[in-house]
Amino acid sequence: MNHKQLESPELLGTRRFFLERGGPGVAALAGLLGSEARATPSQDLPALQGLNHPAKAKRVIWLFMADGPSQLDLFDYKPGLANYFDKDLPDSVRNGQRITTMTSGQSRLPCAPSVFKFRQRGEQGAWVSDLLPELGGIVDDLCIIKTMHTEAINHDPAITYMQTGSQLPGRPSMGAWLSYGLGSPAEALPAFVVLHSRIPGGAQTQALFSRLWGSGFLPTRHAGVSLRSSGDPVLYLSNPAGVDAGTRRTMLDGLSALNQQRLDTAGDPEIASRIAQYEMAFRMQTSVPELTDISDEPESVLEMYGPEVREPGTYAYNCLLARRLAERGVPFTQVFLRGWDHHGGLPGAIRQLAPVSDRASAALVKDLKQRGMLDDTLVVWGGEFGRTVYSQGTLTAENYGRDHHPRNFTMWMAGGGVRGGQVYGQTDDFSYNVVENPVHIHDLNATMLHLLGINHERLIYRFQGRDFRLTDVHGEVVRDLIQV
Secondary structure (H helix, E strand, O other), X not given: XXXXXXXXXXXHHHHHHHHHHXXXXXXXXXXXXXXXXXXXXXXXXXXXXXXXXXOOOOEEEEEEEOOOOOHHHHOOOOHXXXXXXXXEOOHHHHOOOOOOOOOOOOOOOEEOOOOOOEEEEOOOOEEEEOOOHHHHHOHHXXXXXXXXXXXXXXXXXXXXXXXXXOOOOOOOOHHHHHHHHHOOOOXXXXXXXXXXXOOOOOOOOOOOXXXXXXXXXXXXXXXXXXXXXXXXOOOOOOOOXXXXXXXXXXXXXXXXXXXXXXXXXXXXXXXXXXXHHHHHHHHHHHHHHHHHOHHHOOHHHHHHHOHHHHOOOOHHHHHHHHHHHHHOOOOEEEEEEOOOOOOOOHHHHHHHHHHHHHHHHHXXXXXXXXXXXXXXXXXXXXXOOXXXXXXXXXXXXXXXXXXXXXXXXXXXXXXXXXXXXXXXXXXXXXXXXXXXXXXXXXXXXXXXXXXXXXOOOOOOXXXXXXXEOOOOOOOOOOHHHEOO
16 A cells, blocks of 8 residues: 555554553553554655656645635626526526525525626636736636535535535645645645735634644644744744753753653654654744745835735735745645625625735736746635625615525636636526536545645545545546646
């Protein structure tokens, strides 16, 4: 087998505690079991000893638009909806499908055409909203997927599903799976880094929980490291007053020796994770300040990202940081931008947020491309679901809200072996149902892993007697999205 099937730290710790402390009879059993009773899987080697097939991408930057951006106002152009303004959504379109409690009590579900203009962009004439002029300018580098879909209809299960392949908490996130499977060439930075962007003023947003970038049942060393937007990027990264690097090194050496003694006794892989994390924190004391100091960036690059790039914690700054992390070999970076939960007052709110995402997202793609990095860097943009064609709350000619819509939503990908300049899939005239080329979350994850050289069916971890994987028992690689 070319993957490790490790037992959970909880089971290992319980069994070994029992063997160590259980008396003469159990001690005799431990002697009979020999080394297997205390076998500790290597914490240094990645699970996959080599790629399953040649990779097209070396790293991923996932621009996650938390709270569900409206595909109807950004990418899924439906000019015929103008004839349905304030008319009820036909029953034949909804077909009894589940809707949230936020609109299920409405007496009507009136259709709300987008108030924004669209125009065709690029060689293939992809329709893109005027809210996204910068992305419209690079549309030939994008693969726009209009037929993403999910079973989840509320935020927490939907975003958990997108991040971990399950609506239920407790599974490892995709970045953790990648860290577990391939490790990282970046010696002084984590394999998985998370960047949180400042929430726009007045935005309606949902909470993000650390389990979304957690390691689940994988060893904790594979969890994402979240960089803060103010103060020290990582808490307690700086040495306290009176402690220099030499003193910190001596302290860590002593702590490592104590942890190693306990590891030799108990064999708990979480102790090995702790040792590795202390060492990574020590290296990050040098690497993170250098990473976050953008004073060496050319003025032309800063101008491309926009004036907010100079403010730590902004989405523009985080997109630039994502490029710098990619340059330093970090395999998986996730940038969160919240504020897309537009249940009411959507036109005004999205006019504020869309330009923030548009300029910096396009700048990241252009920046990677001009540095020759886009070919092997996969950039992904999107949220956990889309928005309904019918209005939530009061509908007027200039104002409306949109509820959650899992039946179809839009994401885009660029670089990393993706075939750019295409719009994949079709939705119905109401952007309510997929009519051609559906792409499920499991399919997206399978395709992303494939681009990274991983067969999603072979990246496995044994936990509580069962083999788990990111795509569970689902997922098909969408080969039409991939460059031949």
